[in-house]
Amino acid sequence: xxxxxxxxxxxxxxxxxxxxxxxxxxxxxxxxxxxxxxxxxxxxxxxxxxxxxxxxxxxxxxxxxxxxxxxxxxxxxxxxxxxxxxxxxxxxxxxxxxxxxxxxxxxxxxxxxxxxxxxxxxxxxxxxxxxxxxxxxxx
Numbered sequence: 106x107x108x109x110x111x112x113x114x115x116x117x118x119x120x121x122x123x124x125x126x127x128x129x130x131x132x133x134x135x136x137x138x139x140x141x142x143x144x145x146x147x148x149x150x151x152x153x154x155x156x157x158x159x160x161x162x163x164x165x166x167x168x169x170x171x172x173x174x175x176x177x178x179x180x181x182x183x184x185x186x187x188x189x190x191x192x193x194x195x196x197x198x199x200x201x202x203x204x205x206x207x208x209x210x211x212x213x214x215x216x217x218x219x220x221x222x223x224x225x226x227x228x229x230x231x232x233x234x235x236x237x238x239x240x241x242x243x244x
Contacts, residue, residue, distance in 0.1 A: 107227030108202070112195040117151035120162070128152065131159050137177045140164060149204075151196055153189055161189040163197050165204075173201045175210040178219075190222055198226070 150164035
C-alpha cells in the first residue's frame with residue numbers, strides 16, 4: 106500500500122456508545138450487515154456527521170492482534186460524490202496502521218466506485234473472489 110496517497114483528514118469522529126443505535130440503523134438501512142453490535146462496542150468506529158446526523162461511517166474487524174480489516178465504509182446515498190468516503194477511509198487506514206502492521210479491506214468487484222476509491226488511496230488488489238450470500242428463512 107502506498108500511504109502517501111492517503112488524505113490528511115480529521116473529518117470523522119470516534120463514535121461514542123450513545124451513538125451506536127444510530128450507526129446500526131444507518132448501516133441496516135443502507136444494506137450493510139457485516140458488523141455485530143459487540144464489534145461496534147469493542148472496536149474503533151468512525152463517523153462523519155452533518156447537522157447532528159451520521160452521513161458516513163466505517164470501522165474495523167479484528168481477527169487477531171495482527172490483522173485488521175476495514176469494513177462497512179458507507180456513505181448515505183444523498184451525500185455520495187463529495188469525498189466523504191475518501192476522507193473516512195484515509196482516517197480509518199491511518200488509525201488501523203497504528204493498531205496493526207497488517208491492514209486490508211474487501212469490496213465486491215461490481216462496486217467499481219469503491220474499487221476506484223481504494224486504488225486511488227494506494228490500496229493494491231491482492232486477490233479477486235466471488236461471494237455467495239445465503240440466508241436461512243425459518244417459517
